[in-house]
Amino acid sequence: MTSSKSSPSSVRDSLELLAKNWSIEPQIYDLQLGNRKDVYDTTLRVDKVTYHIPTLATDKLFVLWRCLWxxxxxxxDRQGRLPLTIDDVHVITRKMGYRLESEFLKNETKISSWDEKDEKGRVSTLFTMLSLKRKVDENDSEDGTPVSCRFxxxxxxxxxxPEKPGVCWLYPFASWINIENNVPxxxxxxxxxxxxxxxxxxxSLDQMIPVLNEYAKTIYHYNMAVRRTIRNSYGLINFVK
Ligand code: SF4
Ligand code: SF4
Incomplete structure (x- = not known):
């Protein structure tokens, strides 16, 4: 699941802004614009998560990541959407000083709906979830667009x-569940x-192994929290055939 949905033109706009302050390797710039046709996944199982690491065949290089915070x-600063799991709702209700979850939900959240596309650009999944307002007066037309988060x-x-929404711990990873041999x-x-x-x-993947280890538990628990959220009717996921 992603926290925001990006069309090719919005990725280009974002990259142009990013390049004003940061140096971005040309291959990574092109990859994000979808201009590399030689990308394949290197899969790596770490703990309970299967990672798909983009790999550039021509350059024989892995695309890796570390956080620069x-x-x-x-x-x-450019937050697209903050979908909440049921665990997030319980924890952030208290963090924001609400006694009643119903009051928190009424004042601080909105309903977001968005779709995810598969590797061929077809809509594969439709999501409807509660999301935390990124600004006090956030309206529906801003859903999925970059907003500087009020927190x-x-x-x-x-x-x-440390009670930020689960989705904030994941970026820039996107994650999903496949049912394989009857097991999620x-x-x-x-x-x-x-x-x-x-x-x-x-x-080499070596320098990223500690990061993949660190994130595996977070990613796994987040996905289990999303399943609990759907089971408890705090959100809906529809798979498009
Ligand atoms: S994850 Fe966020 S804070 Fe870390 S480098 Fe990327 S944009 Fe910056
Ligand atoms: S809730 Fe916190 S971590 Fe999440 S986008 Fe806002 S400031 Fe960033």
Whole structure:
């Protein structure tokens, strides 16, 4: 699941903005624009997550990532959507000082609907979930568009930390569940929205293994939380055949 949906033109706009402050390797720029035709996945199982690492065949290089915070907080400055799991609702209700969840839901959340496309650009999944308003007066037409999150401080810290929404812990990973041999298997890859300067190229996966280890538990638990959310009717997922 992604926190925002990006069309090719919005990725281009985001990359142009990003390039004003950060140096982006040309191959990574092209990859995010969908201009590389030689990309394949290197799959790697870490803990309970199968990662799909984009790999550039011509250059023989992996696309890897590390977070540049505190020098960067671009994902909070250009936040697209904050879908909430049922666990998020329980925790953030209290964090924001509400006694009643119903009051929190009424004042601080909205309903977001969006679709995800498969690798051929066909709509594969429709989501409807509660999402945390990124600004107090957020309206429906802003859903999925970049907004500077109201919880981001001038110093670049999150005012909800460590109770920030689960989706905030994942970026720039996108993750999903496939049913394999009757067992749910969690997969993850990068989402290329054009807003993250943390991608880099390497001929070895070694330096990213600690990061993949660190994120595997978070990604797995987030996906289980999404399943609980749907089961408890706090959200809906429809798979398009
Ligand atoms: S945009 Fe990327 S590098 Fe910057 S804080 Fe977010 S995840 Fe880290
Ligand atoms: S809730 Fe916190 S981590 Fe999430 S986008 Fe807002 S400031 Fe960033």
């Amino acid at each position: 505190p020098d960067c907080h671009n994902c909070c 981001l401080s001038k110093e670049g810290n999150c005012g909800l930390q 298997v969690v997969h993850a890859t990068f989402q290329f929205t054009g807003d993250c300067p943390g991608f880099y190229l390497s001929d």
